[in-house]
Amino acid sequence: MKESFALRGVEFKNRVLVASGTFGYGDELKDVVDVNALGGICTKSLSWKPRDGNPPRRIVETPSGMLNSIGLANIGVHSFIQNKLPYLRTLDTVIIANIAASSVQEYCDVLTLLEGEEGVDGYEINVSCPNVREGGLNFGTNREMTQEITSRLRALTQRPLIIKLTPNVTHISEFARAAEDAGADAVSVINTLIGLAVDIYTRKPKLSTITGGLSGPAIKPVALAKVFEVAKAVKIPILGIGGIMTAEDAVEFLLAGASAVQVGTASFIDPAASMKVAAGLKAFGEKQGLADIGELVGAMESTAKVSILQSWL
Amino acid sequence: MSESVRHIAQALVPVVDRAEVADGIYVVRLRSAHLTRYAAPGQFVNIRCGDGCLPLLRRPFSISRVEGDVLDLMFNVVGQGTRMLASRKNGDLVDVLGPLGVPFKLDGDFKTAVLVGGGLGAAPLPFLTTRMRERKKRLLTFLGARSSNQLMEKHLVEVQISTDDGSRGFHGTVVDNLKRYLSENKPEHPKIFACGPTRMLKATAELADASGIECELSLEGDMACGMGICQGCPVERADGKKKYSLVCVDGPIFNSHDVILP
Numbered sequence: 001m002k003e004s005f006a007l008r009g010v011e012f013k014n015r016v017l018v019a020s021g022t023f024g025y026g027d028e029l030k031d032v033v034d035v036n037a038l039g040g041i042c043t044k045s046l047s048w049k050p051r052d053g054n055p056p057r058r059i060v061e062t063p064s065g066m067l068n069s070i071g072l073a074n075i076g077v078h079s080f081i082q083n084k085l086p087y088l089r090t091l092d093t094v095i096i097a098n099i100a101a102s103s104v105q106e107y108c109d110v111l112t113l114l115e116g117e118e119g120v121d122g123y124e125i126n127v128s129c130p131n132v133r134e135g136g137l138n139f140g141t142n143r144e145m146t147q148e149i150t151s152r153l154r155a156l157t158q159r160p161l162i163i164k165l166t167p168n169v170t171h172i173s174e175f176a177r178a179a180e181d182a183g184a185d186a187v188s189v190i191n192t193l194i195g196l197a198v199d200i201y202t203r204k205p206k207l208s209t210i211t212g213g214l215s216g217p218a219i220k221p222v223a224l225a226k227v228f229e230v231a232k233a234v235k236i237p238i239l240g241i242g243g244i245m246t247a248e249d250a251v252e253f254l255l256a257g258a259s260a261v262q263v264g265t266a267s268f269i270d271p272a273a274s275m276k277v278a279a280g281l282k283a284f285g286e287k288q289g290l291a292d293i294g295e296l297v298g299a300m301e302s303t304a305k306v307s308i309l310q311s312w313l
Numbered sequence: 314m315s316e317s318v319r320h321i322a323q324a325l326v327p328v329v330d331r332a333e334v335a336d337g338i339y340v341v342r343l344r345s346a347h348l349t350r351y352a353a354p355g356q357f358v359n360i361r362c363g364d365g366c367l368p369l370l371r372r373p374f375s376i377s378r379v380e381g382d383v384l385d386l387m388f389n390v391v392g393q394g395t396r397m398l399a400s401r402k403n404g405d406l407v408d409v410l411g412p413l414g415v416p417f418k419l420d421g422d423f424k425t426a427v428l429v430g431g432g433l434g435a436a437p438l439p440f441l442t443t444r445m446r447e448r449k450k451r452l453l454t455f456l457g458a459r460s461s462n463q464l465m466e467k468h469l470v471e472v473q474i475s476t477d478d479g480s481r482g483f484h485g486t487v488v489d490n491l492k493r494y495l496s497e498n499k500p501e502h503p504k505i506f507a508c509g510p511t512r513m514l515k516a517t518a519e520l521a522d523a524s525g526i527e528c529e530l531s532l533e534g535d536m537a538c539g540m541g542i543c544q545g546c547p548v549e550r551a552d553g554k555k556k557y558s559l560v561c562v563d564g565p566i567f568n569s570h571d572v573i574l575p
Contacts, residue, residue, distance in 0.1 A: 023542060056546070056547050056575070066370060068543070268537040268542065
């Protein structure tokens with residue numbers, strides 16, 4: 001059975017990647033798991049300069065999920081190139097550099113610097129971080145900004161360009177269309193949902209930044225609905241993200257319209273979760289007698305012509 | 314920490330014993346040759362307390378004692394995760410990731426290891442005691458709890474007890490008891506090893522500074538992965554080279570001069 005898929009000529013050996021921010025820079029777990037079993041790795045978001053991230057408390061567990069407010073803590077793109085990329089080049093998996101920035105120019109600068117480096121196979125653009133004051137969500141909730149960033153970056157690279165979208169908008173499909181129109185090769189759907197947890201005794205928010213991003217199985221049905229909405233609106237592939245813990249979850253995302261999936265929060269609980277999803281997805285496809293796991297993409301059968309949601313778009 | 318000394322493994326390991334050893338305080342004994350071989354005092358394991366999504370995240374536990382191929386975890390029931398772990402039966406398999414983090418520095422010029430444990434901060438002290446005795450260090454242990462029914466002094470030596478309510482030993486905090494002791498005695502080449510709530514650690518570090526004694530602290534942090542991936546457990550650094558260290562991989566054991574506690 002064929003497991004691979006391609007994006008702008010870059011071949012992913014299977015349709016399971018690890019989501020940005022949930023697998024470090026790809027080298028931290030090298031003595032614990034086999035990263036070569038993955039279709040690809042999306043790195044921690046990289047900015048031009050290193051970022052300290054937000055003060056504690058950064059993480060709160062919630063029912064079937066977690067809220068985080070890390071604030072894009074990262075070593076910066078220069079240190080990434082010097083200290084992380086040499087190891088990543090030795091891996092037999094696709095390396096997607098995730099880029100976060102607080103200005104359009106910064107996105108361009110980081111991408112331009114990475115363009116000069118072998119071993120970076122593509123880019124995922126974070127226009128959807130809910131936990132930083134500048135940039136992040138400001139860009140991802142503004143359709144014109146999403147379009148401008150995408151087209152500016154498109155002009156700078158022939159590598160796959162993926163825009164990671166936020167669900168914290170009224171109609172995510174409009175943002176997917178904006179990215180597609182501006183030349184994106186794919187969209188990642190979804191980043192975290194804005195959430196809040198309150199300490200009832202101190203009457204203070206549990207996170208230092210008040211709100212944070214909700215992830216984990218709690219958001220899976222939301223993510224699936226967003227993938228479905230986007231799949232109806234654009235022709236470019238969708239990388240489905242949101243609470244994927246098992247291969248069965250991944251199959252749901254493919255059926256809803258995702259061409260591939262990213263495993264996120266699950267890696268915190270089981271560092272081998274993504275490899276298990278990849279192996280389980282293969283086993284599922286073989287058991288179903290598929291010639292290509294891609295046959296599942298968008299194959300959800302529904303008796304209703306349109307969902308209620310779509311009828312409002 | 315140096316990558317070459319990591320021996321992190323994820324495994325299903327059996328519960329071989331379990332008991333409520335003090336009021337609301339449980340010890341769960343696990344069998345794992347890997348963990349007992351590689352774990353060092355101050356390190357922790359990250360445990361999936363249930364099977365499903367409630368609770369979703371692992372819970373970190375410091376390793377309390379190691380003997381042969383079994384290890385003990387000591388904890389009090391504070392929520393859903395610890396309640397589930399406390400109710401595991403003999404033979405149940407528990408999903409354990411570890412050993413994790415940087416351990417206490419056992420070797421050095423000091424002659425007297427002064428162990429300070431506040432509340433369940435006492436959990437890693439028995440393991441630390443064993444290794445210190447192997448190194449022929451003199452031991453002095455200060456153990457504090459809210460009340461006498463929460464004291465767990467088994468497997469500790471030369472114990473000085475204090476309770477917040479005065480029900481046993483010195484009436485006051487463990488740090489006040491240590492302060493009193495140091496004003497009356499002069500332990501030979503001491504080094505302090507402290508575990509407990511952040512406020513207690515802060516007071517211990519200040520006392521250590523005022524007394525000119527080197528001090529290592531065992532910190533806690535809200536973490537998801539325990540392996541430096543989620544970046545959830547920052548603690549402010551003292552050297553200013555960068556703003557934060559991570560409790561899970563740069564700690565949980567820190568020299569008191571390396572961190573600024575909140």
